[in-house]
Amino acid sequence: MKAVKLALLGTLVAMPGAALADELNLICSADVVICEKLVNEFEASHSDIDVNMIRLSSGEAYAKVRAEARNPQTDLWWGGTGDPHLQAGQDGLSAQYKSPMLDQLQDWAKGQAEVSDFHTVGVYSGALGWGYNKEIFEKKGIEPPKCWADLLDPALKGEVQIADPNSSGTAYTALATLVQLMGEDEAFDFLKKMHANVSQYTKSGSAPVKAAARGETGLGIVFQHDAVSQAVSGFPIGVVAPCEGTGYEIGSMSLIEGAQNPEAARTFYDWVLTAEVQSLMPEAGSFQIPSNANATPPKEAPDLSTIKLIDYDFAEYGDADRRKALLARWDEEVGSLPVQ
C-alpha cells in the first residue's frame, strides 16, 4: 500500500515538465489568445526550448520586471504599449540588442529601437480611436461621434467609457494624444467636459470596448484593433478613427537585463520578428499592424494610411517626469470630479 501511495505521489510531482530542455521565461502583455498562439508556434518549431509564459498587462509586467531588478526571473517581455518598455530601457532594466531582423522592420518599429538606444523594438502598432455599440446608438437615435469634439455631445451622457490613465497605458496614450493634439490646458478642459459623459474609468485599457460590445456602455475609447477584434467576434461594434487625428502605440519587446536564459530569449526575439510569424497573428484575433514590412497585415485591420496620425512624441511623453506631472494633473482635475 505504501509503495502504491509513494508511486502515485511520485507521478504527481513528476508530471509537468519532466523533459530537460532549455527554458525561456516569457512575459506576454498582449491578449492571452495571441500569447498562447505565439508560444505554441514557437515550441512547435523549437522543440529544444521550453517556454514558460505568463500573461501580464504592460503595467503589471513593468512592475514585475522592476521589482525583480536586482534579481531577474524573466528573460523576455513581449508586447504591450511602448511607454513602459521605453521606461524599462531608461531604467536599465532591459538589455541592449540589435537583432539581425532589424532591417526588415517598418520605420516606426526601427524608430522605437533607435529612440531607446536598442533596448526595445516595435513588434506591432495600432492607432487610438473608439468602438461604439451600433444597437444602442440606433435605439437612442444618436449619431455616432466621428471626432474627439463630438464626444462632448450631451446626448452621450453616461455612455462613454475610458480607462483610468493611472492604471492603463491605453488611457495614458489617449491623454498624451489629446495634449499633443490640443495643447495641455485645452486637453484638460476637454477631459473635464467629457467627464459629464463618462460612466466609468475602467482599470484595464481594453475593458471599455468589451463593455460596449456587451451593451454595458455605448462607447469605449480604446485602440482600434481592440475594437476590431470585438467586431470580428460578432458583436455589433463600429470602429471610429477620430477626424482631428489620433495617437498610436507601438507594441514593443524587450530583453531583460541579466536574464538567466539570454540565448533562448534572443532566439525567440529574432523568430518573432520574422514575416512568417507576424503573418500568423490574425489567426489569433490580433488585428494590429505587424512591424515586419514583409508580413501581410490582417485585412480587418484599420488601414493606417487612411487614418490621420499625429506625430506622437514618444521621447517626451514616455519620459517619467512628464508622465508623472500629467497623471498628477489628471488626478487633480478629472479624477477628483464626482462620479457621474
Added chain:
Amino acid sequence: MTSRDNRRLDLILAASLFALVALPWYRIRSGFFGLEWVPDFFSSEKLWPGLLQALNGKWQLLPILVLVAAAVGLRVMRKPGTRGAAMIAIGVSGLAWMLAEGLAIGLRGWNWGLLEALFGDVSGQPAFGAGALMVVTGFALMIAFGAAERGALKGDAFVLGAITLLILLVAVFVFYPLVSMFSGAFQEFDGSFTTEGVRRNIVDPKIWSLGCLAGGNCGVAWRTFFLAICTATGTTLLGLVFALVATRTGFRFKKSLRLLTVLPIITPPFVIGLALTMLLGRSGTLTNVIEVATGWELGRWLYGLTGIWIAQMLSFTPIAFLVLIGVVEGISPSMEEASQTLRSDRWRTFRKVTLPLLAPGLANAFLIGFIESMADFGNPLVLGGSGGVLSTEIFFAVVGAQNDPARAAILAMVLLFFTLSAFLAQRFWLTGRNFATVTGKGDGGRHISLPKRVAWPATTIAVAWAAFTITVYAMIVFGGFVKVWGLDHSLTFEHYIRAFGIGWDEGIRWTGVAWDSFWTTMEIALLAAPLTAAVGLLTAWLIVRQNFPGRSVFEFALMMSFAIPGTVIGISYIMAFNLPPLQMTGTAVILIACFVFRNMPVGVRGGVAAMSQLDGSLDEASLSLGAGSGRTMRKVILPLLRPAILAALVYSFVRAITSISAVIFLVSAKYNMATAYIVGLVENGEYGIAIAYSSVLILVMITVIGGFQLLVGDRRIRRREERVSPGSPINKEANA
C-alpha cells in the same frame, strides 16, 4: 537521559557539519532538488559549501564556523546538564549573526549606505541555500535542546524543538514579510531611504476624503469600511434567517438549503461577479425582462458598491449561516421553555429570550462578514466601477501604471488596521460573552418553532434568496456551453475543448490551454494541504496539551495571520522574498508557504476543538508507559484526530484552489495558478473559457471533498465505541 541528550546533540551537530562541508551554502538558480548542480559542485565557486566560501573571502561566514566549532567543543568537553546555558547562547548568537549578515549584505554588497561608509566595500552574496538553511535549523534546535537540558518543560526536547521551529517559521513567513512591507514603504526601488512616498500618501484625500457627505467622492478607506459594514449586516441577517429556517420551521427542503450553502465556498472568485453582470448588468437577461415588462430604464446601477455588495452577499452569507447555525442549535431549549411556562407567548419568547441569547453569535458572524468583505478581491475587480476598494487599490498601486509601492504599503496598513481591529474586538470582547449561551445544564426538550410572524417572512426570504442563488449558478453552468455569452446563445462544447482538449500523438498530448495551470494548481494544492494540516495540528497540540510561558501570545500571533487580507500577504511576500537572504519568488515554494501560513489558523482551530475532546489521561497513559511526547503524538493523538486532520486537509485544499488575492502577486511563468489564469481570461473578455474552467474546478473540488468525506464517515462509525468510555464526552457539533 544523558545518553539521549548526547544522541540528539550529535545529530544536529552532524547535520550542521555536513551542511557546512557538503551542501551548497547559497541558493542555486536551477533549484536544489533538481540535483543538476552535483556534477559542478567543485568546479563552480557559486556552489561551494559554507566552509570553502568562508575561506574564499566570505568573511561574514567565519563567525558561523566558530560557533559550530564551539558547539562541537561543548559536546566533547562538558557533560549533559552542565552545558545548557552555553548551548542556548550559541544557538541565539548563531541565529542573530545569520540574520544580521543575511540582511546586511545583499546581491551587490552592503544593503545600507551607513555600513558601507563604516566598513568599506564588500562583495555581494546570493540568498541562503540548502547549506545555510540547514545550519539555521541547527542553531534553532540547539536553543531548544539547550533549554531541555536545563530542564525547561520537564526537559521535553520534542516539545521545545517543535515550539522553537514553529516560532521560527511564523517569524519568517508571517512577521518578516509584514516588516519588509512596512520598511519597503520607506525605500526607493534602488534601496535608498526616503519618506517622500509615505508623506505623500498618508494624507492623500483619495484615501481619507469624506467628500461624499457633501456630494463629492469619498476616500477609498471609508468606502471600503462602509461596504464592509453593509455586507456584514446583510450576511448576518440573511445567515440568521437561513439558520432559523433550517432549524426551527417545518420547511421541507432543509437538506437542499444546506447544500446550497456549500456551493459559494468552492466557487472560484469572479464567477459570481460575472454571472451577476450577465443577469443584472445594463444588457443583462433579467434587466431586459424587467425593462420590457415595465418600461423603466435600469441602466448601470450594478457597477459600484451596490453590485459588489450583492456579490458579497451571495458569497459570504453561507459563512454567516455556518457560524450561526451552531449557535442557534446550541441555545438551551430549557430557557425558552421557562419563558413559555411563565406565560410568554412565542413571539415574546423569541424577542426577549432567543434573540438576546443569539447576540454573541450574531456579533461573531458580523465580524467574520466584515473581515471577509474587507479582504474580498475578486468581486470588486469585476463589479467595482470607477471607485475601487482597498484591496483592488492596493493591487493597482503595485501593477498599475502609477506603480507606487509606498502607496500600496500605506493602503495595506489601512486595510490591516481595519481587519486587525475587528479581529481584536472579536478576541477580547466576544470570547468572554460566548460562554453565556453554553449553560452546561441538561438540555432536555425541543426547540420551540418560530412564531408565525417571524416564520413566514423568514421562509419567504430564504426561498427567494435560494432561488436567486440557483439562478446565478444556472447562469454559470449555461455560460460554459454557449458560444458567446450575451450574444450568441447556440450551444457548444468549444470552450471545454479549448481549455481541456487532449490530443493523441505518440502518447497523450495535453493540448488544452488550461492544463498547465491546472496541473500546477493540483500539485501545489495537494502539497500544501498535508503541510497545512500538519503544522496546524502540531500547533493545536502544543496549545492544548503543553503549558509553556507565553502560550497565549504564541496562540494569538498564530491566529493573527487569519486577519491579514490576502492582498496584503501577497504584496508583503514579494517584498520580503524577492531578495536575499531568503529568495523564493518565481518558485512553487512561495505559493506553498503562502497557503500553509494563511490557512493554518483554521487547522489550529479545528485541532484545538477536536483535541479538547480527547481526555488527557490518554496522553498520560502513553507517557507513563515510557513513550516520549513525539511518540505519544504519533501513536495516540493523531489516530484519534482523523476528522480534524481531514477537515484541515479539505479546507486548505479548497482554499489553495479558490484563493486569488494573494496568489495573483506570487504566480510566475513557470508556476501559474488556475485562478490567476482565469483572471487573465476574464480581463480579456474570454468569459466562455473562464467559466468552463471554473466549472471544472468546482467539479474537481466536489469530487475531492467527496473522497475526503468518505474517509471521515469511516471515522464516525468507530466513534460509537469510544462513547462508552467515561470522561471523553464527544460533542459532534463543536467539531463541525
